[in-house]
Amino acid sequence: MEYVRLMALPLKSARQPSSPQRLQVRRRLAAAAMELFASKGYEATTVDEIAATAGVARRTFFRHFRSKEEAIFPDHDDTLVRVEAVLAAAPAREHPIDTVCRGIKQVMRMYAASPAVSVQRYRLTREVPTLREREIASVSRYERLFTRYLLGQFDEQSHNGDEPLLAEVAAGAVVTAHNHVLRRWLRRGGEGDVEAELDHAFAIVRRTFGALPVIAASSGGAATAAVAGSGEVVVAVARTNAPLDEVMRTIERALAGPAG
Structure with missing residues (x-):
């Protein structure tokens, strides 16, 4: 029995990894934020203090993070x-x-x-x-x-x-x-x-x-399915070119039925 699946569109992301330099600044800001939150408390700490502790300007902070709470997740x-x-x-x-x-x-x-x-x-x-x-x-x-x-x-x-x-x-x-x-x-x-x-x-x-x-497994992968009705009919689905051991496992799972 052939297994038919809806082909998914490939995942694409417009995001690119940060450069090492940018990531280094982000982590320095995060370290400064955590240090100040631990010593002064979250509410008492300002963005200006975080930037100063990290050795960067306030505008640099906002190029990396939108808020001070975001800063500890670089x-x-x-x-x-x-x-x-x-x-x-x-x-x-x-x-x-x-x-x-x-x-x-x-x-x-x-x-x-x-x-x-x-x-x-x-x-x-x-x-x-x-x-x-x-x-x-x-x-x-x-x-x-x-x-x-x-x-x-x-x-x-x-x-x-x-x-x-x-x-x-x-x-x-x-x-x-x-x-x-x-x-x-x-x-x-x-x-x-x-x-x-x-x-x-x-x-x-x-x-x-x-x-x-x-x-389903991605294209070419094994797939399993089980449909039972009144304890009389069990349907197992697998790829046409699946190895025998995969087919047997599929059938065994179908026969076992849902747990409980």
């Missing part, structure tokens, strides 16, 4: 560009859930690159609601990106118009798994093998969403 824009690149260059045989999991690893690596800074920022965001709101807004951009990507992987007329809901739920599951592991790691002071923990969390997500009948 790397999210560049990380989003890297995540988009992962999605756009996904191997043809890779399942979209696997692609999204690889994409969000770029976010974890951003935090893990500077554990001490990440822990300090985490503590600040716990204390200052405005910073927490800014962090949530930054993270939500990844979730929207993943939702759009997954939606592009659905079969044509796959689930009676529920594709947007399912794409959003699956994307939310990946982001939630990532954030759960990240918070645990930050509470431990940035200690431990966070990527191994993340892989364990993603394995749980894959078990839950990897066989969704509405989400």
Whole structure:
């Protein structure tokens, strides 16, 4: 049985990674902001003080950030560009859930690159609601990106118009798994093998969403589907050129039916 899917348009981004010099200034401003927030308090700190501590002019600050709360998240824009690149260059045989999991690893690596800074920022965001709101807004951009990507992987007329809901739920599951592991790691002071923990969390997500009948592997990849009616009919869908072991796993999952 041939598997037919709606071809997604390739993801393209007009954003470009920041130059090393620009990123260096952004990180210097972020370090100054965190230092002042910790010593003076968020409310008492001004943009002028952040700029002066970083050794730049006020106008330079606003070339990099729109507000002082935005200043302690210097790397999210560049990380989003890297995540988009992962999605756009996904191997043809890779399942979209696997692609999204690889994409969000770029976010974890951003935090893990500077554990001490990440822990300090985490503590600040716990204390200052405005910073927490800014962090949530930054993270939500990844979730929207993943939702759009997954939606592009659905079969044509796959689930009676529920594709947007399912794409959003699956994307939310990946982001939630990532954030759960990240918070645990930050509470431990940035200690431990966070990527191994993340892989364990993603394995749980894959078990839950990897066989969704509405989400297909990218062109050439395996696909699974199961439709049961009154316990009498089971339909399994796979590529025509799928290896036998893939076909058997597809059939086994279909026969097993939904958990519970």
